[in-house]
Amino acid sequence: MKALDALHSRISFPKLNDPIPEQEVLDNIYKSAFRAADHAVLRPWRFLVIKGESRARLGELFVSAASTDRPDITEAEKLKLRDKPLRAPLILVTVVSPREHPKVPACEQELSAAAATQNMLIAAYAQGVGAMWRTGSMAYHPLVMAGLGLDSHEKIIAFVYIGSINAAAKNLLEVDLKTRFKEW
Numbered sequence: 580m581k582a583l584d585a586l587h588s589r590i591s592f593p594k595l596n597d598p599i600p601e602q603e604v605l606d607n608i609y610k611s612a613f614r615a616a617d618h619a620v621l622r623p624w625r626f627l628v629i630k631g632e633s634r635a636r637l638g639e640l641f642v643s644a645a646s647t648d649r650p651d652i653t654e655a656e657k658l659k660l661r662d663k664p665l666r667a668p669l670i671l672v673t674v675v676s677p678r679e680h681p682k683v684p685a686c687e688q689e690l691s692a693a694a695a696t697q698n699m700l701i702a703a704y705a706q707g708v709g710a711m712w713r714t715g716s717m718a719y720h721p722l723v724m725a726g727l728g729l730d731s732h733e734k735i736i737a738f739v740y741i742g743s744i745n746a747a748a749k750n751l752l753e754v755d756l757k758t759r760f761k762e763w
């Protein structure tokens with residue numbers, strides 16, 4: 580797919596199936612992260628690769644985090660949390676690891692990690708691979724962050740769900756460029 584076609588038509592795919600894309604396809608996705616705009620080229624990110632049984636461990640981590648907040652959580656709610664990581668065969672967790680820099684505040688390093696994540700979504704789409712950026716309360720829960728091995732200065736930017744597409748692409752929303760781009 581041409582770069583502009585991918586940029587103009589990328590969409591999220593909420594339902595993703597096996598199989599996990601081949602390693603060469605994944606490597607293309609991973610490499611794209613490193614072409615994100617990145618002030619001072621700090622590359623202030625790292626990615627956790629979660630697949631197979633590890634997805635169930637992530638689901639249990641979600642359950643134990645939610646249960647700590649709400650000991651009366653229902654079995655149905657636990658089941659829903661357990662199922663979340665099973666919505667795709669592969670999950671990449673974008674972790675921002677900001678470091679002290681005289682010109683690049685931590686908020687800019689988070690933006691770079693977000694740009695890296697967006698690049699990966701586009702690289703997936705360009706190769707016919709489905710992807711979806713998800714966060715939700717679990718992405719910001721201290722027990723989830725600790726359980727995933729984050730250091731105290733790190734944050735989760737995204738859970739990127741990746742897999743094979745099994746649904747028709749949705750229609751793209753129209754955009755009126757004139758209302759969004761105005762001469763100043």
Ligand SMILES: Cc1cc2nc3c(=O)[nH]c(=O)nc-3n(C[C@H](O)[C@H](O)[C@H](O)COP(=O)(O)O)c2cc1C
Nearest residue numbers: 589590591592593711712713714715716736737749
């Ligand atoms: C920071 C961020 C967090 C997101 N978190 C969620 C989420 O928790 N659940 C979800 O369904 N979509 C999430 N999304 C995806 C958006 O819902 C999706 O991009 C939006 O609906 C537009 O659809 P499209 O990507 O197909 O254009 C998130 C996107 C971003 C950038």
